[in-house]
Amino acid sequence: MADVNILTPETLRAWYGLPGELAVVDLREEIDFSTGHIFFSSCIPLSRIELLIADRIPRFDTRVVIVDAPRAAPATHAEGARRGARRLAELGYTDVHVLGGGVEGWRAAGLPVYTGVHAPSKAFAEVIEESLHTPAIDVEELVRRQASGEPLVVVDSRTTDEYRRNTVPGAYGVPGADLLRCIRDLVPDDTTPVVVNCGGRTRSIIGAQALLNGRLPNPVVSLRGGLLAWRLAGLAPEVGADRVPVSPTDEALRWGQASAAALAERAGVRKIDAAGLAAFRADAARTTYLLDVRRPEASEDGHLPGSLPAQGGQLVQETDSYAVVHGARVVLVDDGDLSQARLTGSWLVQLGLKEVYVLSGGLGGHALKTGPHRPAVLGLRSVSTREQPESPQTLFEKSKTETVAVIDIGLSARHREAHVPGAWLARRVELETVIGDLPADARIVLTSEDGVLARIAASTLTAATARPVTWLKGGTAAWAEAGLPLETGAPRTLGQGGTDVWLSPTQRNGDQAAHAREYLDWELGLPAQVARDPDVRFAPLALD
Numbered sequence: 339m340a341d342v343n344i345l346t347p348e349t350l351r352a353w354y355g356l357p358g359e360l361a362v363v364d365l366r367e368e369i370d371f372s373t374g375h376i377f378f379s380s381c382i383p384l385s386r387i388e389l390l391i392a393d394r395i396p397r398f399d400t401r402v403v404i405v406d407a408p409r410a411a412p413a414t415h416a417e418g419a420r421r422g423a424r425r426l427a428e429l430g431y432t433d434v435h436v437l438g439g440g441v442e443g444w445r446a447a448g449l450p451v452y453t454g455v456h457a458p459s460k461a462f463a464e465v466i467e468e469s470l471h472t473p474a475i476d477v478e479e480l481v482r483r484q485a486s487g488e489p490l491v492v493v494d495s496r497t498t499d500e501y502r503r504n505t506v507p508g509a510y511g512v513p514g515a516d517l518l519r520c521i522r523d524l525v526p527d528d529t530t531p532v533v534v535n536c537g538g539r540t541r542s543i544i545g546a547q548a549l550l551n552g553r554l555p556n557p558v559v560s561l562r563g564g565l566l567a568w569r570l571a572g573l574a575p576e577v578g579a580d581r582v583p584v585s586p587t588d589e590a591l592r593w594g595q596a597s598a599a600a601l602a603e604r605a606g607v608r609k610i611d612a613a614g615l616a617a618f619r620a621d622a623a624r625t626t627y628l629l630d631v632r633r634p635e636a637s638e639d640g641h642l643p644g645s646l647p648a649q650g651g652q653l654v655q656e657t658d659s660y661a662v663v664h665g666a667r668v669v670l671v672d673d674g675d676l677s678q679a680r681l682t683g684s685w686l687v688q689l690g691l692k693e694v695y696v697l698s699g700g701l702g703g704h705a706l707k708t709g710p711h712r713p714a715v716l717g718l719r720s721v722s723t724r725e726q727p728e729s730p731q732t733l734f735e736k737s738k739t740e741t742v743a744v745i746d747i748g749l750s751a752r753h754r755e756a757h758v759p760g761a762w763l764a765r766r767v768e769l770e771t772v773i774g775d776l777p778a779d780a781r782i783v784l785t786s787e788d789g790v791l792a793r794i795a796a797s798t799l800t801a802a803t804a805r806p807v808t809w810l811k812g813g814t815a816a817w818a819e820a821g822l823p824l825e826t827g828a829p830r831t832l833g834q835g836g837t838d839v840w841l842s843p844t845q846r847n848g849d850q851a852a853h854a855r856e857y858l859d860w861e862l863g864l865p866a867q868v869a870r871d872p873d874v875r876f877a878p879l880a881l882d
Contacts, residue, residue, distance in 0.1 A: 495545030504575035515650020519594030602680035625666035650682035674700025727811035763829035789813030
């Protein structure tokens, strides 16, 4: 795309401050994104763009700015960014621009660059604690109180899956959006202290402050440093906990509804009915995100067609992944009591989103879909390859007598959980260069989690090489469903394969205590960084 519009950092900053919609996209892998990025950019890796982009930027004429993109050596930033812009154009996007010089050009212009992932949400929590003086308790004090038998209630505000993997001993699992509707069933009286924890700091702070904003009469504190601090103190978490309240009593629910309603009114969250939502969705000139903030299992039992699962606490934790288009409308939906949607909406307004609505009536009166969300996959219509896909059984039999190189281009975390025996792990954007490292007589078979990404990539690779290339039909999931053997653990890698996602301190190799301290220090340093950044637009809700 020789005619791609190259922006200066000053122009992008000006666009960000203008009315209208704008998506600022970084196409690098998450691990590369975490080394330095623009605060209001979103990470949508080019390697998985066809699977993600329709949900995250649903309108094809949205103004999109590519900040950075992967660059296979020896490509320059400009070549990588143009490659990304060309792919977006091929997928149907009509208003694509490139930031000249990328993140380094932004830095050279004297503008702030952030490390880590989900920096807006992480920084927001730290600003909330600093500006609202959210009270906190140290691990040592919590342990002392638990050992002494003092009455207190600990709630883990992460997802249920995270809670069950490990939590503070004795904690209840109450995802963030459910706190107001469930908390009254957990405290025996108004004097019992409540401690909110998460894996680190963000959801501990947001959860505690949610209860304070909702005017829970009990003393409320966050657990300073969460489970990371718990581990640093040499304490073992509880594994397999199952204290997960699901259906609050009528009394608790009424209190949660009233609390959330008052909070949403103070924050400026608006209501919209079914007719209003239909009008929004019919408006081709605006982006409307319809986000289901309930727990995943509730969404799978029945959700509005076109809605995206975005469990409330996770939406606040990773807003940059869900609301990619700045200036878009956001409509939140829950079962209809509105406590989850209103609490979540109150945080989004404080995060700086301008148009946040809750759907009155929730799911009532709507035809619902069941099952997990299946995103639209762009680019499938243009897929063509010289060869037909391999079925799992056929590939299994051929691999006994032929030289076959299976290359997995799925996420490294999923590959480590289970992969086709002997499979290589590679970054999709490097395929054209890394296949040269394989035996010349090897037939190349691509796989991914469900085979969709492998099918698309096989088409591109077929056009770039004379070597036989095909893909595994149904991907690694189909291989497992066929009952064929699987391998787990560390992968065999090609190029930079295996380095895609950012790893939490507990997932990294080496000195995990040092990793934990480094991560907590990073979070604690965010308020000072955003205080120097004129483009950060948080609006913490002052308590009366």
